Amino acid sequence: MTEEQAVWTAVEEAATSDRPVVLATIVRARGSTPRGIGSKLVIDPERGLTGTVGGGCGEAEVIEAARQVLLTGTPQLVRVDLTEDLFSWSAAVCGGVFDVFLERAGG
């Protein structure tokens, strides 16, 4: 199964069991980002994560934003900036910026 199939399967399974999940999609990326446009992550409060929008580099921010989307059902466009100072010990030092669209799906 491809990553893409795994992601959509996770969304469909959530829909079938009436369980809300959040689908996050990178819709813009510039500079050095771990993943490019189109990369996806499903955040399922019960089953965990499927796919990835870049791991440590910014993924935590996306998961944090997903809580809100899960609660309200209102889609959000989140900008993740990975251009922080290299010696800040932050994970966000890859050098690029990407936008993630988060939407509630499934329930």
Add this chain to the structure above:
Amino acid sequence: MNSTVAGAARFVREVRKALNEGPPAVGVLVIEAEGDEPPVGARMLVHLGAVEGSLGSQEIDRLAVREARALLRAGDGPRTLELTAGCTVYLELYRPADSLVIVGAGHIARPLCTVGSLIGFRVTVLDDRPDFATRERFTEAADVRRVDFTDPFREMELGAGTYVVLVTRGHKYDFEALRDILARDVLPSYIGMVGSRRRVRACFEQLAAEGVAPEVMAGVHAPIGLDIGAETPAEIAVCIAAELVQCRRGGTGAPLREKERVVERWIVRPDEGS
């Protein structure tokens, strides 16, 4: 997606159908809209001949369908664009996974089937030996076929989106399979064949004698794989898989260290030495 929760479940089903069996379709998603018109999160799915869902207005739908069909025809990756002033949409193509056809079910084929499946190919394995062409040997394969090597691709389409790897037990079988492929009107996205320089050379000399054009032969990845010094079947599978990814994504195959030369460019400046 609030207003279309019922529609969303249907959308997801249709996406999975396009990914699993086709035909391909393009999804359009509203990601930014002034005054939430059309609603942010609205989606539509565009096939070549049909459209499912609506972004809310005929005018917007008409523009979206035009962009979606352009993407569908081009077969490109995802893109984000401003559809009208203040309305930004994201488009992505859903189509079945690329197919990896491994001809020969021997030592290399086993690990290659595993790695190929891991990196997202739908794997088919072909061999004429019933003891080798078995599902038990290739658990990750979508299809394992026993074929006659005089016509290995019978009833198979080998067009764009198909990657063919020739690793049979005998170079004669590899050669005949290659000749069969090169005689086709539509060539696969990738053709690779194992073999030593000598073996590959003999194969190309024969094809040239039969009138195959040099530019057609130049498109064949033979000897197969990237130069990483692979030795064992598993290592060779990785070396072939690396070339498959390179063909799919378009890298150079060179070590990134040599491409970026970070130490040379930023750490040790040559003019500072003297």
